Amino acid sequence: MVTLDPGAFSHRLDLMTPVATPDGxxxxxxxxxxxxxxxxxxxxxxxxxxxxxxxETFRVTHEIWLRARGDLVPGMRLVRGGRIFRLAGFRDPDETGRYTVCRCEEERP
Structure with missing residues (x-):
């Protein structure tokens, strides 16, 4: 079982979902x-x-831990200020349903 200090969740992120708009x-x-x-x-x-x-281009990957969510899908974004993290995949680290670990790639504007 994974135990985390509640203080480890110190970043406030916005979860963004993709929306397709027809271009005509x-x-x-x-x-x-x-x-x-x-x-x-x-x-x-x-x-x-x-x-x-x-x-030369650089690719930066991150693991972002959230409290468990059932609405995540690859392609979503987690945003903090000017930083954008594209959600590539996710998992339950200890299969208890308490946390979700997201594997993300930081996008450069």
Whole structure:
């Protein structure tokens, strides 16, 4: 069983859900709508780099701990100020239904 100090949930994040709006040409524009605000624990995991056409790019991954939620889906975002974390996947770390650990990638605007 995972035990966490309640003080570890020290970041206030906005959970945003994707919303597809038809663009009138058969496609859609994706925007994000506010769903909830939650206290979280944010842990940086790794930084990797790769070369692309515009030069070197960096990928930063994080694990973000939340109290258990049943409404998460990959593609959602967790936002704190100007930082955006794209939700790639999630799990229950000890299968007790108390916490959800989200695997996220930080997006650069």
């Amino acid at each position: 040409q058969g496609g859609a524009t994706i925007t994000y709508a506010f769903l909830a605000r939650a206290w979280a624990r944010v842990e940086p995991l790794s930084v990797s780099s790769s070369e692309e056409a515009n030069g």
